[in-house]
Amino acid sequence: MSYSRWRTLAGVSLAVFGASAATAQVASALPVDMVQELRVTITPGKAGTPKKPKGAAIGVTIQSPSPQPATTQNVKVLFGKGIRFNNRLFPRCSLKSIQATKSLSRCPKGSIVGRGTARAIGFIGSAQVPEDLTVTAINSTNNSLILWLNGAHPLPLSDGLVGKLGKASGKYAHRLDVTIPKGLREVMPGVYAPLVFFDVDVKATTTVKKGKGRRARRVKVHYVETTNCPSGGWPFAADFSFDPAAPFTDDPLTAVSPAARCS
Secondary structure, three states: OOHHHHOOHHHOOHHHHHHHHHHHHHOOOEEOOOOOEEEEEEEOOOOOOOOOOEEEEEEEEEEOOOOOOOOEEEEEEEEEOOEEEOHHHOOOOOHHHHHHHOOOOOOOOOOEEEEEEEEEEEEEOOEEEEEEEEEEEEEEOOOEEEEEEEEOOOOOEEEEEEEEEEEOOOOEEEEEEEEOOHHHHEEEOOEEOOEEEEEEEEOOEEEEEEOOHHHOEEEEEEOEEEOOOOOOOEEEEEEEEEOOOOOEEOOOEEEEEEEEOOO
16 A cells, blocks of 8 residues: 555644654564454355365454554465365466456456455554455465455555465365565555454355366366365364564464364
């Protein structure tokens, strides 16, 4: 987010911005006891099998009730075994294409795989100014998922987070590794805007060709599928790290979601 976008925020003058930024830059980050809450849901709870996977919708909610939140720099969301992503079978849209028009107009049909909402808190001195955002999840290149953010009040915002889908270990099968760009963490020198709420539902289908020749047919596949139900349900967790240069910071922490029941 550029400096010009913030210059009229809540009627605060440029002089106040400058003073706030200067104060923030010379002050040391204050340690806080950061709290991050994670809840992941999977529907339906009836699992498929490796030979007959079942399409599913997945919802991810992250929120921080901390009164003085640290600014998240990176989050890795871990998905339990028995869940798989078919991102390679879906149309793709690059971040470069989206940023060229600040819209999704160039994205091919079927590349949008989810939607949600988010909230950021801008710190101007000691004042907190919230911005509500919409989130669009877009399947992208190189095993990545774009989380495109749009906001209108108190200022216009259009920018994206890129999450890399990869393998995990232990009781987790996959992880989504998301780094929040510096321009979305620090909106101008010394002024930070941590994300304090994030809620996205991913549910999408596409059709792919299976077989050859006369036996070829089009079949529907889901972006998210389940292939088994682990004992105790599907586990989820998220590892957070925070920007040490922000006004408030904390050591890395892990949030664990209640397991999603399955059968």
